[in-house]
Structures are given as C-alpha cells and as structure tokens.
Amino acid sequence: MTNLNRKFFGSGIDWLTILLWLALCIIGWFNIHAAVYDPEHPSLLSIDTNYGKQFIFIVSAVILAAVILIIDSRFYSSVAPIFYGITIILLIVVLIVGRNVGGNQAWIPLGSFRLQPSEFAKLASCLILAKYLNAHSNKNPNLQTLLVGSLLLLLPVGLIMLQPDTGSALAFFALIFVFYREGYVSGIFLLIGASAIALFILSLLFPQWTVILGVAVVCAILVYFTKRSRKAIITGVTLFGAATIFILGVDFAYNEILQSHQRNRIEVMLGKIDDPRGEGYNVNQSLIAIGSGQLLGKGYLQGTQTKYNFVPEQSTDFIFCTIGEEWGFLGSSIMVLTYLGLLLRLIHIAERQRSHFARIYGYGVVSILFFHFFINIGMTLGVVPVIGIPLPFISYGGSSLWSFTILLFILLKLDANRKGLFNIQSF
Template sequence: MAVEQKISKHRIAPRSSNRSSNKILQNLDWVTVLLYVVLLTLGWMNIYAAVYSPDNVVNIFSMDINSGKQLLWISASVVLIIVLMVVDYKIYEHLAYPIYGAIILLLLFTLAVASPIAGSRSWLDLGGGVRLQPAELAKFATALAVSKYLSSINLRHQKLKDQAILLVLTFLPPAIIVLQNETGSALVFGAFILAYFREGMSPLILIIGGSAAAIFILTLLVPKLYLIIGVAVLMALAVWLDYRLMRRLKLMIALFGVVVAMIFSVDYFVNDILQPHQQNRIKALINPEADPLGFGWNVTQSKIAIGSGGLIGKGFLEGTQTKFDFVPEQSTDFIFCTIGEEHGWVGSTILIGLFMLLLYRIVSLAERQKSVFGRTYGYCVASIIFFHFLVNVGMTIGLAPVVGIPLPFFSYGGSSLWSFTILLFILLAIDANRTQELVR
C-alpha cells in the first residue's frame, strides 16, 4: 500500500501542474499578446531599416548592427516571459516592497559606480559590450510598490500621511535618476498620477499641474505683461460668472500672486537652474527655426524625414533622411521618423492605431480585475506606456521637448524592452489568474 500511495502521489503532481499551465494558457489575453508580437516585429524591422545602408548591405541578423543585437534581447525577452508566466502570480503582490527596495539599492549602486556615458551615470557595464540601465527597471518596481500600497488603504478616507507615503514611493526613484543626470527617464514617473485618479485622487492635482505647465510655456512665448493682464482678466471673468467666488476673494488674490511669481521665476529657472543642453531642448521646442543648424537640428531633420514620406511613404529600406544620418539616434529616440519616411501617413496612422488598441486592451484588463492591486497595476502599466508613446511621437514632430524617451517595443535597447515586457506580462499573469482572486 505504501508503494502504491507513493506512485499515486508521483502521478498526481504532474497532472496538477499541467492543469495549472493549461488554465493560464486558456485565460491568457491572446489579443494583447498578439499586439505585443506585432509591435515587437515591426520595431525590429524598422531598427534594421534605420541602420540599413545601400552601399554596405548587412544581413538583418548580423550582430554587427543594432537589429541583430536587438534580436538577442527579443530572444531573452521570450525566456523572461516564460518565467513571468510560470511563477506564482501572487508573488508580484507579496514581494512588491522587497522588489522596490532592491531596485532602489541598484539605482544607488549605479549612481556610485557607473562610468559617465554622454554625461549620464545611469548604465551598468555587464561586460562583453552589454549594458543595463536600472532606471528602466525602476518603472515596473514602482508600479508594483504603489499598487501594493494603494490596495492596503481606504482610498475614500486618505490622510495626509497616506498621501505623503504614496508621494515618496512614486518620486524616490526619479529623484535618484535625476542625480544620475537622466532627466528624461525621471519624467516618466509623473505618469503614475494618471493611474491614481482611477483610485480616487482629486483631479485638482492634474488641473494645477497642467495650469503650471501652461503658464511655463506661455511665459516663454508671450511678453510677461500681456500674460499677467490675461490671467487677471480670466480670474475677473470667473468671479463675474460665479459670484460665490467673491466670498473667497482673498484666496483669489493670493492665487493671482502665486501665478505672477511663477511668471517672473521662469527666466531664472531656465537660465540659472537648467543645464545648457536642457535649455537648448526648451528653445528647440519653442522655436527650432531660431538655430536650425544647432539646437534645432534634431527636431528640424525629424520633421523633414516624416514630411518627406507623404501619404504612403518611400518604401521599406528606401528612406534617405535616416540612411544618411540626417536624423540623429534614428534607431532609438527617433525611430518614429523611419515609420513616417518609409511608410508615410498611412503607416504612421496604423502604428498609432496599434498603440491605441494596446492601451485600450490594457485598460480593459485593468477594469476586469477583482483586486485593487491588479486594477491599479494595470492602470500604472497603461499610464507608463501612454506617456512614453505620447512624448516620443510628440518630440519627433516638435510637440514635445527632446528628452530621450524610447518608443515602447520599437526603439533599440535591451533595458527598455525588458522593462516594457515585464510591465505588460506581469499584468497578463495577474489577469490570467483573476478568477482565483477574491473581490476586495
């Protein structure tokens, strides 16, 4: 009997494991997986197109060019996906804080030992020409940590202490990243605020932030006196339309004073706080034609490349602006230029549509989660990808400053690819097991 029981136990375990694997495969959102594969494939092909030279044709699989190297990162991502899906999905919530703490230590270690590359101390040299950027991994770690925290508090009765802790969890990683002189990567963490609105955060914060950004930009475009008069007129109009604001006249006057102070502080911030290359990015955003051969070169050439594609583009591998290095960083930050030049308005629209569909699927996955953790994490993923997509495309057409933010799944780079892959497939793993979650 003892022998029969051992044999029985030995036979049951594999069957249970198979049932678990089959259940994950059945519940996996294959539409999102297909979108991931399509974007990854298109990105890989366009990385090759960006570095392709008709005078020196190299095979797309060659390790001497970026497309071949990217294929290695894609292959490693497949292994990474398998691990993410096989691991018990509950571990992502249970170990959210330890993972976050480990990434914080890794960021500090990078700051201490990394050698400067283009003025940034954000890369760890792993040997053999392989480098890792921990700032990219900090995105999914922060998403896990803030989702864990938001799932453990009463969102309808948040205290100032709760909000302060959430603020620290969100902005501690970018604070360290700024010290590494990697401002673009740090800006991404502001996207988490979009996810917090779903969990009850007041939209007043977004209104204040948007207003401050608008005042900053307008101060660079409009004479200060005209801007102050405009703000005064708008505030007077608001009081006239809503007499209840008269009861808060002192508050309105104080708010007007704050706005005026902001207007007069912009010049100091731009000229004395920002570094020269950051000042040039602001100038290029406001008026790239002022110095087309200097700080305006990147944006100007990017617009020329995209515009030259016309309706249907010049054809795959037929682009000239990117081939002859008119557009800088054509396989990383400015990869969208290759789409615009070689595939035109039609190709660009299709790509934008694919990203919109992916974001829609991610939000749909988030909304059908039974746990606050899963829902919040889903919105964090959507916010990060949306911010990257918006800023990357925006900076190639002159609507956003050039801050070195990659296009998800498209731009060349292993660290960013791994980061987006981990973000997305942790969500897919949580979603595949959502039926096991209790509603809370």
C-alpha cells in the same frame, strides 16, 4: 490550448494584448533594420548588427513573458519590496561604476551588454506603489498615504536625476494618474498642474505683464459666471495671486534651475531661436525625414535621411522618423493606432480587475507606457522638448524591451487570475 491556458496561465490570458505587443515588437525590429542597415550584413538575423541583437532581445522577451505567465500571480506582490530595494541599489551602483553614454551615467557594463537600471526602476515603482496603496485600500484616501506613496517614487527619481537622466526621471511623474484613479488626487489638482505648464510656456513666449493681465481677465470671467458670490471672489483673487507669483518666478526657475542645453531645446521647440545645426539639429532632421515620407513613404530600406545617418539616434529615441520616412503617413498612422489600441485595451484590463493591487498596478502600466509613447513621438514632431526616452517595444535596446515586457506581462498574469484573485492587505 484551452486546458493548457488554464493550467499554466490562469482563467484566461488576454491574447489580443499579446498580439498587439508582438506586432509592435516586429514593427520595431524591421524599422531598426532599416535605420541602421549594413550592406555587409543584410540579414535581419545578423548578430553583428543592432537588428540582429534586437531579434535576440525579442526572443528573450518572449521567454520572459512565458515565465511571467507561468509564475503564481501572488509572487509579484510579495516580491515588490525586494525588487524595489534591488533597483535602488542598482541606481546607486550605476553612479559609481556606470558607463557614461551621451552625457548620462546610466548604464552598468556587463561584458558586451549594458544594463540600464532606470528602466527597471519604473517597473519596481509600479509594483511597490500598487502594494502600498493596496495595503491602505480599506481606508479613505488621506494625505499621509499620498505623501508616503509619493516618497516611494521620489527616491528613484532623485537617484536618476544624479545620472543625470531627466527623461527617465520625468516618466515617474506620469504615475500621478494612479493617485487620481484611486482618489488621492482630485481633478482640480490635475487642472492646476496643466494650468501651471500653460502659464510656464506663455511666460516664455510673452512679456510677464501680458500673461498676468490675461490671468486677471480669466479670473474675472470666472467670478462673473459664478454669480459673483463672496466665496467666488475670494477664490478668484486667490487664484490670481498664486498665478502671479508663479509667473514672476518662471524667469528664476528657467535660468537658475534648468541647464543651458535644456533651455536651448525648449526655446527651439517654442520657435524662439533657430538653431538647425545645434540644439535644433535633431528635430529639424526628424521633421525632414517624416515629411519626406508623404502619404505612402519611400519604401522599405529606401529612406535617404535614415540611410545616410542625417537623423541622430535613429534606431532608439528617433525610431519614429524611420517609420515616417519609409512608411509615410499611412504606415505611421497604423503604428500609432496599434499603440493606441494597446493602451485602450490596457485601460479596459485595469478597470475589470477585482483586486485593488491589480487595478493600481494596471494604471501604473498605462501611465508609464502612455508617457513614453506621447513624449517620444512628440519630440520627433517638435511639439515637446527632446528629453531622450525610448518608444516602448519599438526602439532598439534590451533593457527597455525587457523592462516594458515584464511590466506588461505581469499585468496580463494578474488579469488572467482575476476571478480568483488575492487581496493582500499587508505591506
């Protein structure tokens, strides 16, 4: 095994990550079986059902993973611009010939299979961003590089928004953590972004004057504890002015930019409206399903919320409900810990890379997977708005499983060859 590993995969593949990936795929397969169980086709391998198709997707994902590990690691950097260009073309094609499902024209029909280009666009964006930033790694981080790198991401985001698929588009913004790790964005910028989100939510919950008064108090406290210097006072006044303008603009942005169903989902999440049969139906049924599982769950194939189709999209966006209902808090915790273990392992892998390309790409992988993990589970628990994104490796779907598998295994291939890695400086 050692000789085979070195011959085909490089200096050493990270088998722990592969085991975590395979465990999540199997967890997903069994819970898809539970979510859409058909008594007429009880077998997990029945290709007439989604769980039978998912098995085929998993087997093909294993084959894809093996192929990725065999290919020379330098191939992935060299092919990044080509792959990026292909995905941009596919994102344009889907707007012309795509199939509309659930209000999103996001799938290209290929016989009985549907290809979702936006899933592969995340992979292509991680590759092109890593290649571009790597080409400028011998320079100090500058605004021009940041702007060009951002434009490379905003192009697919704009095309995806035309579908419109807000959930997939938002996932690209998670790549800001790549810019942060490479020194293009400071921690203050991330703090400002988090503060803007908090102010947006507070402005929807409370009267504007109350929020502005609260900001004034916070700014005054900051000035007081920074020795009341002239610089501190100017900074405090500037922050207060910027926050006030932002707060006063929330109403316009909320009512004029967001669509009505998006506003309704946010208001349901914030508890401003109670709409258990409308926009709040999915989340309400999700919470009932998860809560009914209690500590140990109802047992495999015993979930009533799942069996009687009370939870919409229960094998895709709301797959976590099935886990919560049938496996309870304990089973859900094991799944979450497995996922967190994978994310922590990937951070460790990204940090030990010797090439800028591999490290940048590694943090892109972590950012995308964490965003999907946090948002998907958060929306099933009602703590974030429902935006409709899959739980990687667990939700039903060939496009998402393949794209996330390729995303992950390219990093494992780069990691396997880290001791003799390249450092391509051209773009």
